[in-house]
Amino acid sequence: xxxxxxxxxxxxxxxxxxxxxxxxxxxxxxxxxxxxxxxxxxxxxxxxxxxxxxxxxxxxxxxxxxxxxxxxxxxxxxxxxxxxxxxxxxxxxxxxxxxxxxxxxxxxxxxxxxxxxxxxxxxxxxxxxxxxxxxxxxxxxxxxxxxxxxxxxxxxxxxxxxxxxxxxxxxxxxxxxxxxxxxxxxxxxxxxxxxxxxx
Numbered sequence: 796x797x798x799x800x801x802x803x804x805x806x807x808x809x810x811x812x813x814x815x816x817x818x819x820x821x822x823x824x825x826x827x828x829x830x831x832x833x834x835x836x837x838x839x840x841x842x843x844x845x846x847x848x849x850x851x852x853x854x855x856x857x858x859x860x861x862x863x864x865x866x867x868x869x870x871x872x873x874x875x876x877x878x879x880x881x882x883x884x885x886x887x888x889x890x891x892x893x894x895x896x897x898x899x900x901x902x903x904x905x906x907x908x909x910x911x912x913x914x915x916x917x918x919x920x921x922x923x924x925x926x927x928x929x930x931x932x933x934x935x936x937x938x939x940x941x942x943x944x945x946x947x948x949x950x951x952x953x954x955x956x957x958x959x960x961x962x963x964x965x966x967x968x969x970x971x972x973x974x975x976x977x978x979x980x981x982x983x984x985x986x987x988x989x990x991x992x993x994x
Contacts, residue, residue: 855981916992920984
């Protein structure tokens, strides 16, 4: 069950927001009539950590993870006991019986692992859906901040190598997101087709 806990924590900490990939190469000089870039910076990962909705999502995922672990714990304990008993019996069993018991035990192990992966997938699907709702709310907030400050380019903090002025609008974005979207329901949801649960 510890795999489920680690997966949930890592999922929330690392993947609720997609970060902008850094771009280091300088582009060509602006063409005549092209406005000079006015850049703002945002730390999208900090929004999850610092916003009310992000913290709410984390709490819900932790609760869902604990519930999933408790639901599978009895099966896990029973399977461990069965495995220990089987180890003690193996030396005295006939080869055919021994092979059948091992095969049956491995099938139970595989079924439990499949259920763990299913729960991981449902939690991750719920986080994905919650993330989409947060991003839908965040988009207009970022557009408004850019318009208010006359900016025409918004970068993720991870894409910035050097800077001489404070153009970070993360705190302002968090404050507005807190007002607009204080909570999002994280419901167990199947992952989209083709997306495998993270281990």
